[in-house]
Amino acid sequence: LVLPATLRAWGPVAAQTLHVRSALTQSGDALGTAPAAGAPVLPVALPDEWSRTRPGFDGIVWYRVTFERPAAPVDGSLLSLAIERVCSSFEVYLNGGLIHGGGRMAPPLTNNCHHPQLVDLPTALLRPGTNTIELKVAGHRREEVGSRWRAGGLSALAIAPHAEVEAWHARRTAAAVGFPMGASATLMLLGVFMFALGFVLAGPERSSLAAQVWHAVLALEIAVAVVVHVRQVRRDGERPSRTILLLVGASALSAALQFAGQWTELPALAALAAPLLLPVALVLVGLGLAQQLGRALQAAEQTRQQLEQQIRSAAGEIERNFRQMVDLKVEQVIERERKRIAADLHDDLGAKLLTIVHTSDSERISTLAREALEEMRLSVRGLTGRRVGLTDALGDWRAEIVSRLAQTGIEGEWHAPDELTHELSARTYVQTTRILREATNNIIKHSNATRCTVRCGIADGDFQLVIEDNGDGIAPEVEGRLDRGPGLASMKNRAKQLQGQCLVESGPGYGTVIRLTLPLDRAAAPS
Amino acid sequence: MKTILLLEDLPEIRAWMRNLVLQVFPGATIHESARVQDALGVVAAVRLDLALVDLGLPDGSGVGVVARLRDLQPEAQSVVVTIHDDDEHLFPALQAGAFGYILKEQARELITEQLQRISQGEPPLSPSIARRVMAYFTEKAKPRANPSPLPNVSLTERESEVLLRVAKGYTLPEIGVQLGLSRHTIADYVKQIYRKLNVSSRAEAALEAQRLGLFR
Numbered sequence: 130l131v132l133p134a135t136l137r138a139w140g141p142v143a144a145q146t147l148h149v150r151s152a153l154t155q156s157g158d159a160l161g162t163a164p165a166a167g168a169p170v171l172p173v174a175l176p177d178e179w180s181r182t183r184p185g186f187d188g189i190v191w192y193r194v195t196f197e198r199p200a201a202p203v204d205g206s207l208l209s210l211a212i213e214r215v216c217s218s219f220e221v222y223l224n225g226g227l228i229h230g231g232g233r234m235a236p237p238l239t240n241n242c243h244h245p246q247l248v249d250l251p252t253a254l255l256r257p258g259t260n261t262i263e264l265k266v267a268g269h270r271r272e273e274v275g276s277r278w279r280a281g282g283l284s285a286l287a288i289a290p291h292a293e294v295e296a297w298h299a300r301r302t303a304a305a306v307g308f309p310m311g312a313s314a315t316l317m318l319l320g321v322f323m324f325a326l327g328f329v330l331a332g333p334e335r336s337s338l339a340a341q342v343w344h345a346v347l348a349l350e351i352a353v354a355v356v357v358h359v360r361q362v363r364r365d366g367e368r369p370s371r372t373i374l375l376l377v378g379a380s381a382l383s384a385a386l387q388f389a390g391q392w393t394e395l396p397a398l399a400a401l402a403a404p405l406l407l408p409v410a411l412v413l414v415g416l417g418l419a420q421q422l423g424r425a426l427q428a429a430e431q432t433r434q435q436l437e438q439q440i441r442s443a444a445g446e447i448e449r450n451f452r453q454m455v456d457l458k459v460e461q462v463i464e465r466e467r468k469r470i471a472a473d474l475h476d477d478l479g480a481k482l483l484t485i486v487h488t489s490d491s492e493r494i495s496t497l498a499r500e501a502l503e504e505m506r507l508s509v510r511g512l513t514g515r516r517v518g519l520t521d522a523l524g525d526w527r528a529e530i531v532s533r534l535a536q537t538g539i540e541g542e543w544h545a546p547d548e549l550t551h552e553l554s555a556r557t558y559v560q561t562t563r564i565l566r567e568a569t570n571n572i573i574k575h576s577n578a579t580r581c582t583v584r585c586g587i588a589d590g591d592f593q594l595v596i597e598d599n600g601d602g603i604a605p606e607v608e609g610r611l612d613r614g615p616g617l618a619s620m621k622n623r624a625k626q627l628q629g630q631c632l633v634e635s636g637p638g639y640g641t642v643i644r645l646t647l648p649l650d651r652a653a654a655p656s
Numbered sequence: 657m658k659t660i661l662l663l664e665d666l667p668e669i670r671a672w673m674r675n676l677v678l679q680v681f682p683g684a685t686i687h688e689s690a691r692v693q694d695a696l697g698v699v700a701a702v703r704l705d706l707a708l709v710d711l712g713l714p715d716g717s718g719v720g721v722v723a724r725l726r727d728l729q730p731e732a733q734s735v736v737v738t739i740h741d742d743d744e745h746l747f748p749a750l751q752a753g754a755f756g757y758i759l760k761e762q763a764r765e766l767i768t769e770q771l772q773r774i775s776q777g778e779p780p781l782s783p784s785i786a787r788r789v790m791a792y793f794t795e796k797a798k799p800r801a802n803p804s805p806l807p808n809v810s811l812t813e814r815e816s817e818v819l820l821r822v823a824k825g826y827t828l829p830e831i832g833v834q835l836g837l838s839r840h841t842i843a844d845y846v847k848q849i850y851r852k853l854n855v856s857s858r859a860e861a862a863l864e865a866q867r868l869g870l871f872r
Contacts, residue, residue: 476712479739480666486761487672495763502761506741520824524783527825535827543825 146289150175152192157265159235162227164191164263176214179281180271187273189234192264192283198255207291208250211298213284215266216242222263223254234267242279245301249291262288341391348384372414379410471509478505503566511559519551519592522558523585530569534581537573539598545585551592551649560623561594561647564631567620568596568643576600576641587649591629594645602635658684661707661725663695663718664737669760673708673737676764680771681706692716699725706775707734709754711745719752726753726854735774743788750789750850751857756780778843779850786822789853796856809856811849818845 151174155164179186210221217238221229229248232239250262268281287294355377362373386403482505485498527543534541553561572578578600586593617633620643624631629647658681664670667690674686687702689695692715699707699721707725709718722734736749736757746757756779758770770780793811811819814835821831832839 475739483739483761484666484668488668499761499763502739506739510742521783521787524787524823524825528783528822528827531825531830532827 146287146293147196149194149196149286149288152177152194152264152283152286155191155193157189157191159189159267161189162222163225164193175286176284177282178277179268180277185270185272186281187270188267190266190268190281190283192266194262194264194286195259196262196288198257198260207252208255208288209291209294210246210248210250210262211287211289211294212246212248212264213301214242214282215246215264215284216240216268216279216282218267219246219283220265221248222265223250224256224261225263226254228254234265238267238269240279243305245298245305247294247298250288262286344388348388351380351384372417375410376414379406383407467512470512474505474509504563507559507562511556516552516554517558519549519553520547522553522561523549526562526565527583530565530583533569533573539572539578540580542580542582543585544583546587549587551587557627557647560627561645564620564623564645565594565596567616571617572596572598572600572641576602578640590649592647592649594643594647596643596645597640599640602637602639602641658705659702660684660686661695661698661702661704661709662686662688663690663692663708663713663721664688664710665690665713676767676771677708680768680775690714692718692720695721696724699728704729704732707732708737708758709734709749711736711738711740711749719749722749722754723752723858726858733775735771741782743782743784746785747788747792750785751853753854753858755847755850777847778839779846781822781846781849783823783825786819789849790816790819790823792853792856809852809859811852815845815849815852818842819849 151172154171154173154177155168157164157168173182173192175192177192179190183190212219215231217240218234219231219241220227220234221231228251231241231246264283266281266283269279271277271280274280358373383403383406386399386406390400390403479502482498482502486495486502489495489498523545527545531541531543572581576598578598581596581598584593584595584597620633621631624645624647627647629645631646632644633641634644635641660677660681662670662673662677664673670688670690674688677684677686687698687704689698690713692713695707695709695718698704704725707721709721711718718736722736725732725734733755734753736746736754737760738745738757739760740746741759749757756770756774758767758774758780762770774780793816797810817835818831821834822828826834828839828842831837832842835842837845
């Protein structure tokens with residue numbers, strides 16, 4: 130079934146040109162002169178690009194166009210069909226008869242893609258009224274030819290008198306086909322001409338000279354570059370690195386060898402070595418750089434470790450300092466507290482005791498109060514006092530004991546080693562002072578002695594004090610009398626409190642020997 | 657005929673001391689004060705021969721009075737009479753110019769004897785005080801980073817020997833025997849030592865005050 134197509138006229142004033150913008154299509158095979166019977170008829174718009182409208186289609190498409198022959202035929206004028214582009218190959222049928230063939234319709238197709246077509250319509254075949262033009266177009270699909278410009282398609286058609294269309298056709302042909310062909314031809318001619326010229330002029334011998342000249346120029350450039358570089362480095366004040374020197378030397382040697390090889394006969398080794406020198410030098414340089422990198426990495430690692438070490442030791446020091454500070458602070462606080470206690474004791478208790486000493490009528494009460502004051506002072510000393518060096522302690526004791534004995538007419542002798550480095554805690558010092566005072570009191574009050582010898586020494590880590598007098602000795606019944614005060618028992622007790630011992634050997638007629646032993650390490654430890 | 661200042665805040669003790677002083681120095685004129693302020697007034701107004709100064713007073717320490725007396729009346733003697741027997745309290749007093757010290761609670765006879773001895777020019781020196789004085793002068797003898805414009809007061813060798821023996825506990829007669837000196841000479845040494853201590857301490861204090869004054 131054939132349906133008439135619609136025609137769109139394009140201004141009858143424009144010289145009777147009919148522009149065809151749509152057509153009916155049918156499929157067909159390569160050899161047929163008519164579309165395949167029973168194939169579907171589809172309207173399309175022109176221009177028709179197969180890559181758009183039927184992508185992937187490869188083969189024959191029949192286009193049918195009907196038109197009215199112009200009412201007023203101009204005599205002598207031929208109607209022509211102008212096709213701007215048809216790809217790839219085509220045949221034109223007018224009213225069923227073949228009037229134009231564009232080439233092979235079976236692969237390989239003739240390539241008309243870039244050529245504008247002009248097909249004359251024989252007047253004899255034109256009927257008055259409706260005429261039918263059928264275009265059988267054979268084309269490739271885009272994927273096969275690679276470009277849209279070479280894929281199948283049909284552009285818009287124009288039917289117009291030959292004279293008008295011809296000029297248009299000539300112009301299009303010139304632009305699409307003529308000019309590129311001309312340019313290519315010109316280029317090719319030019320190239321051939323050049324090659325021939327060069328060949329004729331230079332000749333084979335000349336090429337060697339040209340190569341040598343070029344080599345010389347290159348070597349000169351490199352030499353200049355090296356000299357400039359070295360001068361620059363020298364100016365900066367550094368020595369040019371060994372790498373650069375090695376490279377320069379290798380390339381210079383290599384160049385010299387190669388140059389010499391051109392003119393003279395080199396020993397085989399030198400001839401072999403010449404081209405290898407530079408690569409070998411570069412390899413050495415590379416190895417050197419790798420070694421440098423390795424060393425640098427090592428150095429960095431070392432530095433990092435050193436830094437870590439330093440940080441650790443600094444952190445340790447900070448910790449130590451902090452601990453020291455804390456200890457000092459604690460000491461300070463303790464010291465302050467003790468001083469406060471001591472001051473309070475002195476002010477209140479001491480003042481009262483003092484008043485008793487000097488305002489009491491009873492000698493005994495005064496003495497008691499005085500002794501109480503002494504005791505208070507000692508206790509405060511034990512609380513607040515710092516450690517006492519053994520030599521200093523011995524000095525204090527000596528001064529007190531010898532002068533007290535001298536006051537009562539007793540001759541005192543004191544033997545003690547000179548330089549002792551031990552230290553006593555405040556409590557030990559105070560307790561020993563009490564023991565010694567008690568002993569001295571006893572000697573002064575009860576012994577009737579005329580001489581007293583005190584010997585001090587260190588033995589087996591113990592501090593020993595021996596007090597010997599030539600008095601009456603201690604009678605057993607003297608102990609225990611109430612107004613004697615604590616007496617010997619208290620001496621022994623105090624010594625025991627200091628982890629030591631106090632032995633008393635006495636007898637009527639023998640005098641008295643008091644042996645006081647105190648362990649020094651424990652005595653030196655803070656209580 | 658002596659003029660004596662008595663600085664003590666406990667009234668009973670003051671009365672007792674007055675009694676004692678009159679026993680040692682019969683007919684002396686006694687000015688009594690119970691507070692530092694009063695005592696300072698007396699020091700400024702009255703020409704004194706002797707001052708017996710307590711350390712623990714309600715409105716301050718007697719050390720200030722000792723210093724003032726040394727400033728205004730260098731010939732007067734100050735004796736510190738106190739409960740404290742430790743060098744923490746006594747050393748500053750000696751630095752300020754005290755001539756000696758007496759412990760308050762001792763028996764009357766003892767105190768009398770000590771007072772007499774002091775007034776005769778024999779100041780007491782205990783081992784702990786001696787150690788403190790030695791430490792002080794040792795510290796001063798060290799080469800300083802920035803030498804000060806102070807008079808370089810240092811002990812003579814004899815004085816150092818005396819101090820050393822006192823620190824060891826020897827009595828003055830024993831030291832006299834050991835060094836072949838009379839008791840009186842040794843007492844002179846002790847006086848010298850105290851004087852030097854005072855001079856050096858005062859110079860230091862003055863320098864410190866000057867420096868502070870500059871910065872004010």
